[in-house]
Amino acid sequence: MIRIPHFPLALTLCAAALMPVGVSLTSPARAAEIDVWIGTASSQLSQGIYHCTLNTDNGKLSPARLVAEASGPGFLAMHPKLPVLYAVGTLDRTPSVIAYTIGKDPQGKSTLTQIGSLPIGDGGGTHLAVDATGTTLLTAQYGGGSVAVFALAEDGSLDRRTQLIKHEGGSRVVQGRQEAPHTHWVGFSPDNRFAFAPDLGLDQVVIYRVDAAKSELAPHGHADVPPGGGPRHMKFHPSGKWAYVLNELDLTVSVFDYDAQAGTMTRKQTVQTVPRRALNREQFVSASEIRVHPSGKFVYSANRGHDTITVFEVDADSGELNAIQRANVRGATPRNFNLDPSAKWLLAAGQDSHSLASFVVDPETGTLQFNRSVIHVPSPICVLFQPE
Numbered sequence: 001m002i003r004i005p006h007f008p009l010a011l012t013l014c015a016a017a018l019m020p021v022g023v024s025l026t027s028p029a030r031a032a033e034i035d036v037w038i039g040t041a042s043s044q045l046s047q048g049i050y051h052c053t054l055n056t057d058n059g060k061l062s063p064a065r066l067v068a069e070a071s072g073p074g075f076l077a078m079h080p081k082l083p084v085l086y087a088v089g090t091l092d093r094t095p096s097v098i099a100y101t102i103g104k105d106p107q108g109k110s111t112l113t114q115i116g117s118l119p120i121g122d123g124g125g126t127h128l129a130v131d132a133t134g135t136t137l138l139t140a141q142y143g144g145g146s147v148a149v150f151a152l153a154e155d156g157s158l159d160r161r162t163q164l165i166k167h168e169g170g171s172r173v174v175q176g177r178q179e180a181p182h183t184h185w186v187g188f189s190p191d192n193r194f195a196f197a198p199d200l201g202l203d204q205v206v207i208y209r210v211d212a213a214k215s216e217l218a219p220h221g222h223a224d225v226p227p228g229g230g231p232r233h234m235k236f237h238p239s240g241k242w243a244y245v246l247n248e249l250d251l252t253v254s255v256f257d258y259d260a261q262a263g264t265m266t267r268k269q270t271v272q273t274v275p276r277r278a279l280n281r282e283q284f285v286s287a288s289e290i291r292v293h294p295s296g297k298f299v300y301s302a303n304r305g306h307d308t309i310t311v312f313e314v315d316a317d318s319g320e321l322n323a324i325q326r327a328n329v330r331g332a333t334p335r336n337f338n339l340d341p342s343a344k345w346l347l348a349a350g351q352d353s354h355s356l357a358s359f360v361v362d363p364e365t366g367t368l369q370f371n372r373s374v375i376h377v378p379s380p381i382c383v384l385f386q387p388e
Helices: 007-018
Strands: 033-040 048-055 065-069 076-078 084-091 094-104 110-119 125-130 136-141 146-152 158-166 194-199 204-211 216-224 231-236 242-247 252-259 264-272 286-292 298-304 308-314 321-328 334-339 345-350 355-361 368-376 380-386
Touching (some): 048 084, 048 110, 065 110, 076 125, 076 380, 084 110, 084 125, 094 125, 094 136, 110 158, 136 194, 146 216, 204 231, 216 264, 242 286, 298 334, 308 334, 321 368, 355 380
Parallel strands (some): 286 334, 334 380
Antiparallel strands (some): 048 065, 084 094, 094 110, 125 136, 136 146, 194 204, 204 216, 231 242, 242 252, 298 308, 308 321, 334 345, 345 355, 355 368
16 A cells, blocks of 8 residues: 655645745645553553654654543543543542543643543453444453443433443363453444453353443353463454454464354464464563554554564455564563554554554555654553544
8 A cells, every 4th residue: 555645745845846946835734643542550650541642744752741640541442423532440449431521721732631430330441442323332341250331421421331241150271360251352343233352261252232222232142262362352354254353361363254244253263473482482471452454454463571563464365364573562561552543653552661662564564663763651551543
């Protein structure tokens, strides 16, 4: 894919070329900047949600600044239609989901203003997602092994919790990690008919039917990953034909055929993100995040301990994966990363290095190159762009 120059800049350059010598432009075009919202883990350094901007021309990051105080507002989500941001964190020692409106201060800097919160009713939230209609919000609770369902008001504020669904059991394959359910992620199918909850303790992706009008879920089935895999996060291919599940415990990605009509997943491939011989040299290893390039040609996954991002190419006919690069994240413990909306830039968050690093994405090969832009962010574990 060939990148077309940012239109205002291209227009300015053309106009400058046509101007007589000695005539200057009085209003040179400014590089586009987009908002980057950063969720953080509970730590001595972190105070809440942070914000910076990404220059979409050169990939440089502005210094991060605190925009909302909260304890451990780890994962963030954006309303699909309104300037409202959601976080799972702790308020007054209570695990909660929190809603903020996005605005600007007199200096033009982006701000967050809290517009409400609701108790989750279980252990601290690990992940959250908003459905495509903007009426339903889900949270995943790792400690409680549950999914909570919330109804949203028309203005994007939190209305009420409608359900708290507890998972049961445990695969018991990996001692100390799989004796009980540990729901790690929640999300919706492309058509918004189904919801998915990878459960690390069960070695399953639990599937629900969605009633968006009532903000309720109903059990629908599950999909299995290899025993001891420990499913953590998942993403759909843009075609909707395939789903990619990242397994935390054995650092693999499982590829599933997805039947959109039936809402079922059939596993057909599982690949290592890092060769086992390389993992054996590390004291600690754990997979963390997975993303799909909007072109559908590439998949990315992060490897904590090995501190790399694996780049996979996607077979256009089968959706199966082949690893083509493992890029050093230039930080420690990449808990999260994200592609900007143009997919030209990738930002990698180092939880233990307290850093956010910028990489340029090759549009033809999908490979990553360090952009030499790194900023300090306390304990970052979620990177969210606006728009997402």
